[in-house]
Amino acid sequence: MFYYLEGTVAxxxxxxxVIDCGGVGYACHASQNTVGSLKxxxxxxxxxxxxxxxxxxxxxxxxxxEERSCFEMMIGVSGVGPxxxxxxxxxAPPDRLALSIITGDEKLLTQAPGIGKKIAQRIILELRDKMSKEQLEAGASAVPAAQAFAAGGANHTQEAVAALMVLGYSQAEALAAMKGLDTAHMEADEIIRQSLEEARGTVRSRNT
Structure with a gap:
């Protein structure tokens, strides 16, 4: 019903x-990361x-x-509300959150008020499982990231691909965003950061 709101921060x-859109104030619940980015x-x-x-x-x-994608995936997990x-x-900003899910870092999730170990583990397990199913349905084979985690053999590139998929990108889009990066000599978080910049730039150019 509402895809986005654009107006003045009231x-x-x-x-x-609260965003004032033509004299109507729309109240939106938001993360502290989003609140902190506004004036x-x-x-x-x-x-x-x-x-x-x-x-x-x-x-x-x-x-x-990316933040909206993470939010919508998390509220799809049993027991996790808005x-x-x-x-x-x-x-945790979306890039760190996605990497923590992929690497099984439940400690980052439990830093959030009201999030215990059991809920953190459920988020990690259900979202990993969802990603694996989506890869299989898409017939993805270039970088079988989810399968690599299950086998304990993921490298930084595979971690980054999987994290970008958590953020709502397809495997093909993730790989395209990494094209030209020296991923063999980069940590996963840096691959994700630079790939997101490239992916966002591609979206902006398509919309202009």
Whole structure:
């Protein structure tokens, strides 16, 4: 129903942003990373997710597509609601979160208030399993990242490919974004960061 909101930042609070769009103020729950990227009175564009449940009608706002993708995947995990997903995104930006899921780093997830070890383990297991199924359905074979993790043989490039898939990119898009990078001499987090810059630049050029 709402894909994004664009307007003037009218209010910034912990976990909440109000965007004035033509005289109407839309309240969006947001991570501290998103809140921290905005300025009062400045123009802003937030991608959104509408949560409708019984008598609940809430908007959630995100500074970029990767954050929204992580949020939507996490609320698809059993026992993880929107507030828990925002709590996690407030302590870890999408690139770090995706890598922690791929590498099984539950400690990063448990830094978020209200997220215990069991929930962190469930997020990691369910999202890894989801990624594996998507690879199989797509017939992906160039870098069988999820299978490599199961076998304990993933390298930094495979970790980066899998992390980008958690962020909503296909395996083909991830590999295309890495083209030209000297991945053999880079850590996974640096591969992810540079690949995201390339992927975002490609999207922007397509939209202009």
């Amino acid at each position: 209010l910034l609070q912990q976990g909440l942003v 009062m009175g400045a123009r802003a564009k937030l991608l959104t997710h509408l949560n409708v449940r019984e008598d609940i009608f809430e908007l959630y706002g995100f500074s970029d597509e 507030k828990a997903a925002l709590s996690i995104l407030s302590v």
